[in-house]
Amino acid sequence: MRTIKLTIEYEGTNYAGWQIQPNGLAVQQVVEEALARLAGEAIRVVSSGRTDAGVHARGMVACFRTEKSLPLKAFSDGLNALLPPDIAVREAVEAPPGFNPRRDATAKHYRYTILNSARRAPLSRLFVWRIGGALDVPAMVEAAGHFVGEKDFGAFRAANCCAKTTVRRIDSLEISRDGDLVTIDVVGSGFLKNMVRIIVGTLVEIGKGKQGAGVVPRLLENGDRRLAGATAPPQGLCLEEVFYWKKGDPAPESENFLDKGRSMN
Numbered sequence: 001m002r003t004i005k006l007t008i009e010y011e012g013t014n015y016a017g018w019q020i021q022p023n024g025l026a027v028q029q030v031v032e033e034a035l036a037r038l039a040g041e042a043i044r045v046v047s048s049g050r051t052d053a054g055v056h057a058r059g060m061v062a063c064f065r066t067e068k069s070l071p072l073k074a075f076s077d078g079l080n081a082l083l084p085p086d087i088a089v090r091e092a093v094e095a096p097p098g099f100n101p102r103r104d105a106t107a108k109h110y111r112y113t114i115l116n117s118a119r120r121a122p123l124s125r126l127f128v129w130r131i132g133g134a135l136d137v138p139a140m141v142e143a144a145g146h147f148v149g150e151k152d153f154g155a156f157r158a159a160n161c162c163a164k165t166t167v168r169r170i171d172s173l174e175i176s177r178d179g180d181l182v183t184i185d186v187v188g189s190g191f192l193k194n195m196v197r198i199i200v201g202t203l204v205e206i207g208k209g210k211q212g213a214g215v216v217p218r219l220l221e222n223g224d225r226r227l228a229g230a231t232a233p234p235q236g237l238c239l240e241e242v243f244y245w246k247k248g249d250p251a252p253e254s255e256n257f258l259d260k261g262r263s264m265n
Contacts (some may be wrong), residue, residue, distance in 0.1 A: 017051055018049075038075070053212070053234060109243070110235050112200045113238070115131070115181060147170050153168050167248050172187040200232040200237075
């Protein structure tokens with residue numbers, strides 16, 4: 001039995017998220033249907049995680065098991081010929097037996113993009129959150145440092161989040177500005193439902209001067225979701241990469257995580 005690991009890119013605009021669900025078309029469903037046509041058998045893929053409706057991915061990792069002897073090119077180029085234009089397999093490789101993309105993941109990198117402009121940008125509207133008023137990015141950067149480390153993120157999860165524990169590890173949270181674009185890169189061991197989007201919403205409130213940077217330590221301590229910022233809209237969020245490194249290797253240092261992590265995948 002072969003285990004095939006796929007790295008998948010998709011635009012989430014037209015989907016109800018990654019995971020198959022009864023209330024809309026999911027990316028997972030489309031991928032599985034294409035695989036069934038390609039392999040001539042029902043195939044269930046296991047992913048590294050989930051993305052919500054409207055959220056995009058450049059590096060979603062998924063895998064499946066099959067006895068088919070098709071070449072790897074069939075699971076990349078062949079599968080892409082069957083997938084719609086907004087979903088594509090970037091890479092298909094053989095994975096070792098027992099590989100589990102969720103359990104074996106050591107970190108994930110999400111990027112949130114804000115267009116800080118008074119003018120609308122129709123061509124980028126599906127991939128950014130446009131904020132017209134001024135943002136104090138240095139204040140946001142100051143606040144971002146409080147998130148790094150292993151913390152209780154109970155104040156930064158959706159009301160219907162069913163995770164058993166709210167403790168998560170953030171390795172790096174970097175904010176940068178290039179013209180009107182503000183990007184927020186978050187790397188961590190795992191994330192609660194809507195966690196990144198609530199962190200972004202809180203940082204935006206700080207950037208607008210509605211709250212000070214000191215609100216973050218208080219939220220991490222008291223876990224009160226009502227005091228955190230609004231959940232940022234989904235279209236600005238993209239799963240950039242899922243990291244896997246060999247057991248026993250040291251985790252990258254937080255300040256250099258993004259550069260080191262890319263070289264490990």
